[in-house]
Every structure is written in C-alpha cells, then in structure tokens.
Amino acid sequence: MKGLAKIRDRGVSLLSFAVVYVLLFALLAAGLSPERYDLKVGEVAPATIAATKDVEDTCATEQLRDAARKAVQPSYVSDEEVQAEVLGNLQNCFNSLLQYKVEAAEGASEQAALMKNAAAAVEPAQLEDSALSAILACDTETFRSLYELTYAKVRETLTSKLPEGQEEEAALRIEREIQGEGYDDRLVSAAMSIVRATMKPNMLLDEETTQANRDKAAEDVIPVYYKQGQNITNKGELITQNQIEMLDSLGMLMDRSLDMTLYIGLALLLLLMVGSIWGYMLVFAPYLLTEYKTVILLGLILVLTSGISLLVRGLSSYLMPVSMGAMLTTMLIKPRLAIVVNLVLSVITGLMATIQSGQFASTMFSVMLIPIVSGTICVCVIRRKPQRYRILLTGLIMSVVNAVSALAVGLITSASTQNIWLWAAWAAGSGILSAVLCLGIQPALEWLFNLITPSKLMELSNPNQPLLRRLLLEAPGTYHHSIIVANLAEAAADTVGADGLLARVGAYYHDIGKLKRPLYFKENQLEDNPHDRADPRVSAAILTAHTRDGAELAQKARLPQEIVDIIRQHHGDSPVIYFYDRALKQGEAADVSDFRYEGPRPQSREAGIVMMADTIEAAVRSIPGATPEKMNQLIRKLVWAKVDDGQLNECAITVEDIEKICKAFLTVLTGVYHERVEYPDVVLTKQQEHVPALEAAESEAQAESSGSLESEEVQNAAGTVH
Numbered sequence: 001m002k003g004l005a006k007i008r009d010r011g012v013s014l015l016s017f018a019v020v021y022v023l024l025f026a027l028l029a030a031g032l033s034p035e036r037y038d039l040k041v042g043e044v045a046p047a048t049i050a051a052t053k054d055v056e057d058t059c060a061t062e063q064l065r066d067a068a069r070k071a072v073q074p075s076y077v078s079d080e081e082v083q084a085e086v087l088g089n090l091q092n093c094f095n096s097l098l099q100y101k102v103e104a105a106e107g108a109s110e111q112a113a114l115m116k117n118a119a120a121a122v123e124p125a126q127l128e129d130s131a132l133s134a135i136l137a138c139d140t141e142t143f144r145s146l147y148e149l150t151y152a153k154v155r156e157t158l159t160s161k162l163p164e165g166q167e168e169e170a171a172l173r174i175e176r177e178i179q180g181e182g183y184d185d186r187l188v189s190a191a192m193s194i195v196r197a198t199m200k201p202n203m204l205l206d207e208e209t210t211q212a213n214r215d216k217a218a219e220d221v222i223p224v225y226y227k228q229g230q231n232i233t234n235k236g237e238l239i240t241q242n243q244i245e246m247l248d249s250l251g252m253l254m255d256r257s258l259d260m261t262l263y264i265g266l267a268l269l270l271l272l273m274v275g276s277i278w279g280y281m282l283v284f285a286p287y288l289l290t291e292y293k294t295v296i297l298l299g300l301i302l303v304l305t306s307g308i309s310l311l312v313r314g315l316s317s318y319l320m321p322v323s324m325g326a327m328l329t330t331m332l333i334k335p336r337l338a339i340v341v342n343l344v345l346s347v348i349t350g351l352m353a354t355i356q357s358g359q360f361a362s363t364m365f366s367v368m369l370i371p372i373v374s375g376t377i378c379v380c381v382i383r384r385k386p387q388r389y390r391i392l393l394t395g396l397i398m399s400v401v402n403a404v405s406a407l408a409v410g411l412i413t414s415a416s417t418q419n420i421w422l423w424a425a426w427a428a429g430s431g432i433l434s435a436v437l438c439l440g441i442q443p444a445l446e447w448l449f450n451l452i453t454p455s456k457l458m459e460l461s462n463p464n465q466p467l468l469r470r471l472l473l474e475a476p477g478t479y480h481h482s483i484i485v486a487n488l489a490e491a492a493a494d495t496v497g498a499d500g501l502l503a504r505v506g507a508y509y510h511d512i513g514k515l516k517r518p519l520y521f522k523e524n525q526l527e528d529n530p531h532d533r534a535d536p537r538v539s540a541a542i543l544t545a546h547t548r549d550g551a552e553l554a555q556k557a558r559l560p561q562e563i564v565d566i567i568r569q570h571h572g573d574s575p576v577i578y579f580y581d582r583a584l585k586q587g588e589a590a591d592v593s594d595f596r597y598e599g600p601r602p603q604s605r606e607a608g609i610v611m612m613a614d615t616i617e618a619a620v621r622s623i624p625g626a627t628p629e630k631m632n633q634l635i636r637k638l639v640w641a642k643v644d645d646g647q648l649n650e651c652a653i654t655v656e657d658i659e660k661i662c663k664a665f666l667t668v669l670t671g672v673y674h675e676r677v678e679y680p681d682v683v684l685t686k687q688q689e690h691v692p693a694l695e696a697a698e699s700e701a702q703a704e705s706s707g708s709l710e711s712e713e714v715q716n717a718a719g720t721v722h
Contacts (some may be wrong), residue, residue, distance in 0.1 A: 005669075012292035020299035021274045024306055024348065028266055031198035031310045031352045038120035039253060042240050045233040053262075055232075055249055059242040065218040072217050075209040076163050082202035083158040089198040090154055094147040097135055101143060104136040111691035125197035127190050134186035142459040146183055150191045153177055154199065163203040171196050184313050240270035266351070273344045280340045294333060297449050300472065301328045308437065317353035318406060318426035319362055321434040322346055323378050324373035325400055327391065328438055332451055335383035342375035365410040370427055373405050374398040374720045378434075388439060388455065395435025402427035417592045452560035457505045460559070467512050469558055478524030481617060482507055484672060489606070492664040496657040498605040507610050509559065513550025513567065517542055524617075536583040540576045540595045547571055547597055560605070569607040570614055571645040601650045608651040609661065614641050616665050635665050 039045070101117040104111070115132050124367035127135075135143065154176045162170050175192045179185075226232055226246060235244050247253050277298070277377035281288050288294050305325035312319050325345045329338035347462050374397075381394045407426035410420030422480045446453055463469070471479040486507035518524045520531065550567040575596045583590040601609035615638050620631055639662055643650055653661075 004231065007292040008216070009292050012523040013289045013295040016292060016295045016299050017274060017278055020302055021270065023299075025267060025270055027303070027306050027310055028270065028348065028351060029263060031313070032262065032266060038237050039247065039703040041239055043239050045235055045237050045239055048231055048235045049247065050231050051235045051246070055226050055246050057226060057242050058245050058249070060224040061221065064221045064224070068217040068221050069214040072210070072214045074163075075206040075213060076203040077206045078161065078540045079202050079204055082156070082200050086158060086198050086200050086202075087151065087155055090151060090194060090668065093122040093125060093194045093198065094143075094150075098140075098143065098147075101136050101138075101140070102475040105140075122194060122197075125194045127193050131186045131190035131193065134184055135190050136185070138187060142183075142187070142621060146178075146187055146191055149181060150174070150195060154195060154573045158202055160646075161203045162199075162201045162609050164201040164205040167196075167199050167201055171199060197228075200527050223508075252449065269347075269351075273347060277337075277340055277344060280337065284336065285334060288334070288337075288417065294447055297445065297451070298329065298333060298341070300445070301325050301332075302341065305345055306348055309345075310352060312433070313352055316423075316426040317349075317367050317434065318348050318370070318402075319430050320352070320367065321430055321437055322349045322367075323375045323431065324437050324441075326371075326375035326395065326465045327382065327434060328442060330383055331438075331442060331453055332445055332449075333381050336370075338379045338383075339376060342371060342379070346375070364414070366406060366427075367422065369409060370402050370405040370430070374401040374431060377401055390440075391435050392440055395432050395438075398431030398434060400431075402431045450558055450560055451581050452502065452562040456499060456560065457501045460505050460563070461501075461508060467515075467553065467559075468508060470515055471512060475511075475514050475518035475521070475524045477525075478518065478521060481523050482509075482511055484668075485510065485610065485613045485617050487663055487672075488617060488668050490609045491668050492613065492661040493606060495660045495664045496605065496609075496653070498609060502562060503606040503609050506563050506606055507613060509550070509563055510556060510567055510570045510610055510612055510614060511546065511550065512553050513546035513548065515553065516546070516549045521546075522661045531579075536586065536588070536590075537594065539582075540579040542596075543576055543579070544571070544597045562606070565603060566607045566610050567599055569602045569604075570610045571597040572611060572642075573597055574642070574645060574647055595692040601647050601708055603650055604658075605651050605653055608648050608653050612642060612661060613665065615639075616644065616669070620669055630667065631669050632662075632666050635662050635669075 089412075097118060100114055100121065104114055115129065115136070118132055118136065119127055121192065125319035138146075157170050157174065171192060176193060178188050183191075233239060234438070244253070251498050271688050278289075305322065307479055308324070309320035311323060312321065323342070326338045326342035329335075330340045337421055346368045349371070350364045353363045353367040369661050378394045378398055381397060382390055403424040406424040407420060410619065442453075445451065446456055459465075463472070471482065486504045489507040490500040492498075494500040514521050514524070519528075520539075522529075534542075547570065552562050554564045554567050573596045575592050577595075579591055580592055580595040583595070595693050602611050616635050620626060623630055623634060625645060639658060643658065646660075
C-alpha cells in the first residue's frame with residue numbers, strides 16, 4: 001500500500017508539472033504574441049510596423065539566389081571515344097555513297113533503285129532526292145574533296161571539344177565554311193545531313209556538378225534580413241508583396257497563419273525550464289516529488305509570479321516582481337530549490353520584456369540579470385530567519401541591488417543617462433513590490449496548503465492554543481512532560497542541523513492523543529492506576545492508541561502535516577515491553593508484535609529526535625538519586641536500544657548525530673534534574689517568629705543559588721517560546 005501511495009503521489013506530481021507547463025505556456029504566449037493587422041498588397045499601411053524579431057525578406061533573397069544560379073557556367077566531362085566514333089561513322093557514310101556513285105557511273109542498276117539503296121546506306125541521315133542525285137551525278141574528284149573538307153572540319157570541331165547542347169551551332173559553322181569553298185548547295189546539303197546525323201558532343205554536361213555549383217552559388221548569397229525593431233512598413237506607404245511575406249512569417253496578419261516558430265521555440269524553451277526544476281527535485285530532493293501538495297504549491301508560485309509580472313509589464317519591464325517567487329519558495333518550500341526557481345523565472349520574465357521593448361541586448365539582458373542577482377541574495381538573507389520584518393528588510397536590500405544592477409547594465413548598453421536613472425528607479429520599485437506581495441500572498445498560501453513555516457510554528461507554540469490549553473488542564477503531567485521533551489528535542493535538533501523550532505513544536509503536541517484517556521498514563525495519575533485491574537493486552541492497546549488518537553486530533557485542528565507525522569511516528573513500531581513482560585508473567589502465550597505501536601517509524605530527523613527525547617525524559621525521571629554519570633549511561637543505553645531495534649533506520653540520523661544528540665540531552669537534563677539543597681528542619685521560638693522580610697528574601701536567594709526548584713524549571717520551560 002505504501003508503494004502504491006508513492007506511485008500515486010508521483011503521478012499527481014507529474015500531472016501537476018504538466019498543468020503548470022500548460023499554464024505558463026498560455027501566459028507566455030499571451031505576453032509574447034505580437035499585434036496582428038488586416039493588410040493586403042497595394043493597401044496603405046495604417047501604422048508603422050516594426051519587426052518583432054529578425055525576419056528574412058524571402059522575396060528579395062530568392063531574387064538574388066536566382067541571379068546567382070544563372071551566373072554559374074555549366075560543367076562538362078570529356079569523352080575521348082566520341083571523336084573516333086563520329087569520324088568512323090562519317091567515313092562509312094561517304095564510302096557507301098562513293099560505292100553507289102561508282103555503280104551509278106557504271107550503270108549497273110536502275111537510278112531509282114540505286115538512290116533508294118544509297119539513302120538506306122547513310123541512315124539515320126535523311127538525304128533529299130535532289131541532294132542524293134547531285135552526289136551520284138558529281139565527278140569523283142569533287143566528291144572526294146567534299147568528303148575530305150567535311151571530315152577535316154568535323155575532326156577540327158571535335159578536337160577543339162564540342163560541348164553538349166552546342167551541336168547545331170557547330171554544324172552551322174561547318175556548313176558556312178563548306179559553302180565558302182564554292183560547292184553546289186545540293187552537295188553541301190547532302191554533306192551536312194550526314195554531319196548532323198553522325199555528330200555527337202565529346203564534352204558531356206555534368207548535371208550533378210553543375211547543379212551543385214549552382215546550389216553553392218545560391219547558398220553563398222547573403223539573405224536579406226530586417227533586424228528586430230527595424231521598420232517593415234511606414235505609415236502611409238503602399239504595402240508590397242515583400243512586406244506581406246515578412247509580416248506573415250512573423251504571424252502579424254489576421255488572415256494568415258500564426259508565427260509557429262515563435263510558439264515552437266517558446267514551448268521547447270519552457271519545457272527545458274520546467275524540466276530543469278523537475279530534474280533538480282529528482283536528483284537533490286526526490287522526497288518532494290512524492291509530496292504532490294508541495295509540487296502544486298510550487299506550480300502556483302511560478303504561475304502567480306509570471307502572471308503578476310505580465311500585468312506589471314505594462315508599466316515597466318523593470319518593475320516585474322520576479323524575486324517574489326524566490327522569496328515564497330524559500331519560506332514555504334526549500335531555500336535551495338528557490339535558487340533554481342529564481343533562475344527559471346528570470347528567463348521567463350526576460351522573454352516577456354523582449355516583446356515589450358523589441359531590444360534583446362539591453363532590456364532582456366537587464367530583466368534577466370537583475371532578479372538572478374537580487375533573488376539569490378534574498379534567499380541567503382531570509383533562509384534562516386524568515387520573519388515578516390526580515391522580508392521587508394530583504395525588500396529594501398533587493399531594491400538597492402536592483403538599482404545598482406540596472407545602472408551597471410544601463411551604463412554598458414545605453415548612452416542615455418536619463419533612461420538609465422529611470423530604469424534604476426523602476427528596478428528599485430521591483431524589490432519593494434516583491435516584498436509587499438510576498439507579505440500579502442504568504443499567509444494565504446500557508447492557510448490554503450496548511451504549511452509549516454516559522455511564523456506558523458511560532459503561532460502553534462503559544463500556550464493558549466486550544467490543544468495545549470486542554471493538555472495543561474486535562475493532563476497536566478503530560479503537559480509538563482511535553483515541555484521538557486520540547487527543550488530536549490530543540491537542543492538536539494539545533495546540534496545536528498535539523499529544524500529546532502519544528503522539533504520543539506512537534507514535541508509540544510506529540511502526546512495530545514493522551515487527552516482521550518489521560519488517567520491511563522502514569523504522569524497524570526495520583527494514586528489509582530487503572531492498569532492494575534486491566535488485562536495487559538488491553539492496557540497495551542490503550543497506550544499504543546494514543547499516537548493514532550493524537551493524529552486524529554491534530555488533523556481535526558488542521559495542524560500542519562509535519563506535526564501530524566511527528567505525533568504518529570514518535571513511538572515508531574517499538575514494543576510496550578512492560579505489558580508484554582506482564583503478559584508473559586501471567587502465563588499467556590504473548591506475541592511481541594501484539595504489543596507494538598502501529599508506527600510508522602520516524603521518517604524525518606525531527607521525528608526521530610522527538611522519539612529519543614520522549615524516551616529519555618520519561619526514563620530519567622524514574623532514576624533515584626539522578627547524577628550526570630547515571631543520566632549519561634541511561635541516555636546512551638536507551639538511544640542505542642532504539643538504534644538496535646531499527647527505529648531510526650528510516651530517518652537521516654547518523655552515528656555522529658547520535659553522539660551529538662546524547663551530549664545535548666545530557667546538558668539539558670543536567671540543568672533540569674540538578675541537585676537540590678536540603679532544607680534544615682528548624683523550629684523557631686516565639687521571639688524568632690517575626691523574621692524581617694529582608695532576611696527572609698536573602699535566605700530564599702541563597703537557596704535558589706544552590707539549585708532551582710523543579711516546579712520553577714517546568715514553569716520556565718512552559719513559558720519559553722522559540
């Protein structure tokens with residue numbers, strides 16, 4: 001069941017973190033969202049609109065990139081085999097025509113069949129009939145010279161490299177050169193048909209390299225940016241497509257999409273911030289994650305501080321009460337956790353200040369830096385003594401620190417002295433505002449979450465508290481026992497660095513369960529002892545029930561959970577040995593587990609210290625002729641008996657702590673159970689009955705100097721408030 005409860009509490013804590021994340025995101029989104037406009041291309045700008053962050057002019061940038069791509073020359077790769085192939089095909093075509101030309105001269109075939117076969121021989125070249133007839137009809141010398149010239153021009157072209165895509169340009173150049181030699185147009189046409197059919201480029205286009213070069217050129221183009229705070233439009237000018245694109249990317253147009261990059265970045269940053277708090281608690285304070293009320297309180301502090309800062313931002317970003325979160329966390333949860341919370345809140349409020357001013361370098365840096373410095377100082381000041389007057393003192397200290405920080409950053413980032421002094425004044429106001437808000441919010445949170453704070457403990461230590469008043473009137477022996485236990489517990493707790501005030505107040509209330517049956521406890525009995533007539537098991541049940549009864553009374557009175565835990569745990573699951581022994585002596589088959597308290601064992605150092613103090617005080621009172629040596633031996637015997645029984649296994653008390661605790665117990669008990677003077681039995685004569693008042697006072701003072709009365713010690717202890 002205990003394991004299931006821890007899993008449940010961790011689940012609730014994780015859910016609480018998720019809810020806090022959503023609420024903080026909503027606040028930041030509301031604070032960071034820019035104003036949106038209803039604009040169209042060609043309309044007149046109703047206002048001067050500045051960029052809320054650096055934004056690229058995508059249209060202008062793309063134009064520059066297109067120009068850079070077009071300026072890149074294509075890349076080619078040489079194919080050495082192409083020239084031999086082209087020249088070979090060219091030679092074969094002319095040789096075939098020469099063969100049919102010879103057949104035509106000899107008259108071996110009909111003219112039509114001869115032309116058909118000749119045309120087929122030079123495919124894929126497409127020779128017109130007139131050109132083919134001219135070839136077959138010309139003399140052999142002319143044909144050979146045409147072939148040689150054509151072959152030479154093609155070889156010259158391929159030797160000087162023919163890039164892919166320039167084949168037609170090369171063919172036209174060859175055609176002009178052949179025509180310049182005075183050949184018949186029909187012969188030139190036939191030769192060029194063969195050239196165009198056989199010509200291939202030997203410089204092939206390298207598509208991959210060319211595209212890579214063009215992409216590289218486009219990437220090297222410096223994008224056109226409008227800097228944060230630079231005007232995108234000026235009031236009264238016509239809106240261009242470039243301006244619409246930039247405003248759209250910033251999420252500043254009503255009919256367009258939101259600036260999703262802004263919200264995605266915000267979500268990721270906030271996830272890191274909340275995650276850092278969760279990670280810190282997981283590593284350094286894992287027990288807090290099982291206390292879901294503490295996690296909810298922490299989330300409420302984060303949301304309250306962020307929300308109030310967002311409202312105050314309208315006056316000045318420097319006035320935001322960021323340190324309020326650190327102060328509340330210090331007083332209501334843990335000082336070390338407050339340092340992390342302060343850092344997170346500083347980043348969050350710094351983001352809020354960015355949109356307000358449009359200046360990252362000065363305002364955001366200042367708003368982040370100021371609470372980091374002052375918040376850390378405030379944690380150091382109030383972590384030990386978080387009284388209300390000290391909170392105001394801390395506010396004054398933070399005002400000075402904030403003003404100095406604002407001046408320092410302003411002197412670095414601004415040339416305007418007037419602005420610097422104004423920032424310093426607002427920053428000083430932030431410290432006072434944080435302290436005032438903390439004083440107003442802290443009591444409400446204390447009441448809402450029933451928190452244990454020094455001021456709450458001071459209130460509970462008042463003897464006029466209803467439960468303490470009842471204890472004094474209905475169970476006076478238990479009341480005075482609790483007073484001495486409180487003195488012991490506080491001294492021991494202070495010695496080992498535990499919370500002495502919590503230990504004292506816990507000791508005041510640790511036995512309030514005895515109010516249900518006060519006469520069943522020895523310290524409240526005069527003569528009659530009802531246990532003498534009761535069964536040992538019944539007696540043990542009555543005694544062990546007082547922890548449960550006390551916890552119920554404490555919960556009804558809305559005492560803080562830490563006090564309830566001390567009440568429930570101050571006996572752990574230790575056995576009531578007296579009644580167990582009595583049952584055995586009566587011949588019963590007793591099991592020691594039936595005579596144990598229901599526990600649990602002490603879970604905190606304060607609960608463990610109260611357990612030891614309770615045991616020690618009750619035992620020392622029973623020592624006849626108590627001396628420091630006897631008390632020291634008994635203290636160590638009883639404390640180590642608790643250790644051997646495993647009662648202190650679940651609280652963080654070390655062997656070194658136990659030694660310090662024993663010494664603290666001995667110091668306190670030596671003062672309580674000191675040696676008294678023995679008053680002489682003197683019978684006064686009639687003449688001595690009227691002793692002057694001054695002499696009586698002197699005698700009394702001498703007695704008091706030797707040793708105080710026990711009743712006075714108790715009264716002094718009862719009246720002590722820490």
